[in-house]
Amino acid sequence: GRAFAPVIQKVTPRLRLDIAQMIQDRDQVAGEGQSRRITAWMAVMTQPYGEVRTLAQQAIGLYAVARGNLDSTAGASGVSGVEDAIRNLWKFCEAEIPDIVAEINETQDIQSGSxxxxxxxxxRFMSSTSGST
Structure with missing residues (x-):
């Protein structure tokens, strides 16, 4: 089963605003693009029961989905494919930008430069994994 991820209440105000704006911008997308987007949101807004995600992990997944980075993954492999991609993205970010991961977890916020x-x-992660745009 799946549980609703507690991320939206917890994720930082700045990130929430940014994501809300991106959702509005992207909501102009219709048809197949929209169904891919909804699939990607499903993956990031819910999580397998018993899975614990850090605030940084939740924020990174949300940001990637909001930016549209995972739309093609959603179209190709559905919710589980998006979840796999997000898990790999967490590992990538923890290796590449550990200071920003720590910043989100410790301050529950993220600076705009970050x-x-x-x-x-x-x-970088997306271009390294799939060659998608």
């Missing part, structure tokens, strides 16, 4: 670095890391 958001840019996180976005760059997500892009």
């Amino acid at each position: 958001m840019d670095v996180l976005g760059d890391a997500i892009d």
